[in-house]
């Protein structure tokens with residue numbers, strides 16, 4: 001399928017549900033003109049949202065930090081998301097919620113004059129690495145492009161400032177890699193386009209502490225590592241440490257826990273998915289029936 005407008009999916013915009021191919025935003029919305037927006041993505045797997053409360057909490061915290069108000073409560077947003085999934089008839093879905101600054105009726109330059117806009121949509125599940133390629137793992141490049149520094153834009157507020165990540169992807173493609181990790185300008189890794197990174201050396205996991213989004217899948221990985229008695233340290237992770245690690249994996253709502261088996265053209269460990277990464281990946285997908293982490297789509301729809 002070449003045309004995404006033919007994908008099954010439903011959107012909610014300006015208080016109305018529409019098939020995804022009919023959803024439009026006005027070009028004067030600051031979300032479009034200035035990337036002035038925040039968003040979150042949750043997935044639905046086999047008819048259930050996974051860790052919906054954590055995604056809603058992060059979305060509302062991000063809005064509050066950017067002085068945005070989507071005009072709906074958390075249960076109302078949950079219900080809208082549920083309806084987008086139900087109307088699209090999807091069992092496995094990528095579900096996005098966005099709040100943009102909106103636009104000012106007078107085209108004033110004062111963001112306080114803008115009327116914020118809430119948008120949500122569902123699409124079929126989106127994978128950073130297709131399930132069939134998960135065993136093989138990812139081939140990534142570490143780019144010299146610096147991730148936007150946290151002092152400029154707080155990466156814990158999920159945002160659309162992706163030009164560093166997108167140019168990093170081109171940088172990776174030019175080096176025959178599938179994906180990219182950006183650095184912090186001081187020799188440490190930060191994150192990639194839509195994922196966090198973990199390294200495992202001598203039975204201990206490490207992941208960056210700052211300079212990245214605090215991913216919900218990252219948090220899930222930390223909790224699952226604890227369950228299997230693998231300690232996690234939060235600290236700057238130098239590029240050299242990543243390259244010499246026993247195992248490396250990345251985490252994302254768009255694909256879960258994914259092994260990295262090649263970095264900058266060199267194999268990680270023996271070039272196969274590591275033992276801990278494999279245990280964790282299985283645990284992660286099995287956790288999709290844990291009651292405390294799952295909400296059936298029909299159960300979150302309130303009207």
Ligand code: PLP
Pocket residue numbers: 041191192193194195196212213214215216217218251252253254
């Ligand atoms: N880092 C960035 C920049 C992201 O955009 C994302 C998700 O899209 C992640 C990390 C992973 O976060 P999560 O596990 O909540 O999907």
